[in-house]
Amino acid sequence: MADTRKASRFIVPVAVAGVAAATIGLVPALAASGDPDLPEITAQQLIEKIAASDTQTLSGTFRISTDLGLPLGGLADLGGLGGDGGSSSADPTEKLTELVSGTHTLRVAADGPDRQKLTLLDGSDEYSLIHNGDDVWAYDSKSNEVFHEKAPEGEGVKGEGAKGEKPSAELPGTPKQLADEVLKAAGDTTSITVDGTAKVAGRDAYQLVIKPKQSGSTVESVKIAVDAATGTPLKFTLASVQGGKPVVDAGFTKVDFGKPAASDFTFKVPEGAKVTEGAAEKEAGKPFGDELPEGFEKGFGGDLGGFAGLGEGDLNVIGEGWTTIAKLDTGAPAPKTDEAPKEIQGLLDSFGDKVTGKFGSGTVFKTKLVNALLTDDGTVYVGAVTQDALVNAANTGK
Template sequence: MAPYESESAGRRKATRYVVPVAVVGVAAATIGLVPALADSGSPDLPKLSAQQLIEKIAKSDVQQMSGTVKISTDLGLPSLGGMAGGFTPGAGGSSDGGDGKAGSAADPQSKLMELASGTHTLRVAADGPDRHKLSVLDNAAEYSVIHNGDEVWAYDSASNEAYHSKDAAAAGDRAEKRSKGETPKGVPATPKELADEVLKASGKTTSISVEGTSQVAGRDAYKLLVKPKQAGSTVGGITISVDAKTGVPLKFTLTPAGGGKAVVDAGFTKVDFAEPAASTFDFTPPKGTKVTEGDDLKAQDKSHAPKDLPKDLPKGMPKELKDAQGGGMNDMKVIGEGWTSIAELKLPGGQGLPTGGSGSGDVPPEAQKFMDALGDHVTGKFGSGTVFSTRLVNALITDDGKVYVGAVTKDALVKAANAAQ
């Protein structure tokens, strides 16, 4: 019997469709690991060990490339639709908070998060560390982010809005590091050292092997398979297809332990390692474009911060005030290691989800029924709480305001919460 009891089969079915913001953030973060997709055939290539293939990746010195990427993500979340604008470029509109000043439909921070579900086609280009372009295509509309030196532009053709930011200091730091050619302290200096460190670090928790070959975007590739050795992880395995000639990862597929289609399947359908045209990274806002300056948004954020708090907060200040100042994340700690790591943190105020009923009055009974349908109610030595799930990441929010989140099973979350008592 599982170490917790579900309230109903209907609720279990509903849990995979809704997840707290923290879970969405962790799950969405998996998208940025490696670009890739579309493989066929098994070319006859010289045999390589896992260490040799990792070294090949580390030796890769590709600076220029361009291509088309298809990315499919199925975290078990519903279509966000009007709640988040879907990913129809421009559908999100401006978020001005009623004052017409804050937010932009082209702001990359919110726009690219929408890649967390569905299937999307992207065009990508790179020319060294300071020039990149990513465009998300959707029928006749297009959303692009262009990084050229110390400038970043984002443009949403559907809404005709643009976001602009300058970061001269960061660009200068990158140039200085490249000119010195120094290796940061503690970082392996050679591909072999890096491969040794990766294999050594993964020994107890991870299995790494070369599992055959494939073709990705018409190029021969090796398939590196990374799998958990630990029980309790929701990750079944990760396959990375590596270009046999350049060592560049071309395909990334993450499959869940529970089976079914991939959680993330991303890869090149076309790729070219020639230098992109310089004009690829040029951008001038079309006439009539509403331009939002990133510095202006930062200034607005600062203006909305509490003004009556001292710069140096006293050690004896109330915990609630510390939580408000630090977002309640200062108490976060990690339980376990490797694939079964679980982040534990406390919600501000030391309270869990709001509850309904005639006694508390926190939320109306109808709203409470809706919240109950979103997650599985669980109990244990820790007390009681609610588990919210995706196909990859699960989160337990206890009634006393603790959160346990990780790419682990529900049983593992309950076990961690019990052990923390």
């Protein structure tokens, strides 16, 4: 089951960061009827505005919806996402994986790199993650469990700073964090334009639209609503070529750039709560697992965060930009699904298609964003590309 968890963690980092390479269009923003009438701005100017944004304080509410097109209502139904048997239900490493499925409402507050708070609302239950100075606290009201650990020196909730970078006040899954992951890698495989204006959380915003120039990608577009006054991304939408609901739709419904009260970041252990102390060396704020192998990371042009843990073997990178495919030779034939329990066979058949080609035969496991081809001889091809692109890569034998 641990392997299943690792595989699920691969999807979201690729969703928000695996769309590497971009060229900046110079299309000015023109207000549509009913939208804010703002001064014209080019994509180059808007990206510079995002980069220059120095928002250190904010509070508000945002909603994040994720629809990867998986059967059974999402990744959580694959099992094992709720944590290992003996781990704390408040451990953010496990809890924040819930964001990869369904719709969630979160309250956030930030006061510089040393104080942030995120509260995940789930009906009458709440889950809070608080970073205050040297301490990181997490509390799950449903189980009345607390997770505590010391924040690594010089790091914010995102875990930056270990490489000498400026600590970040970002919180997991915020529109700015998602936008930064897409924009930080630039090249010639993407078109970036400004497409009108919008009102987001009562704020005037420009609409930045990012689209692949390459065919074969599963990504239709990435749209980022940027606050006209502060340059802070307010909404992030990732759409699939399959259409329907966005793969990721994260945006503020209410936002205030004033300084939150100091009491917002104070945590007192509730009476009777079970407290689990995290290991000092544990990475803070990285819910998606281990780092990518160097070759795959370079192939996408940036740091993609978590890797699926596809197993031992030689990893090769095919293509570039939006159509990058990782090829992994596992060195062992694929397991025969007809020998698996009926329940497992049904699950695999529900989102796997049998395919054949010059390479032989195999199964394509699909989501709306990331697809993977597992050949019968044990070779894996995976990327944010269409089924045809995976089969073509396998046929070339690269």
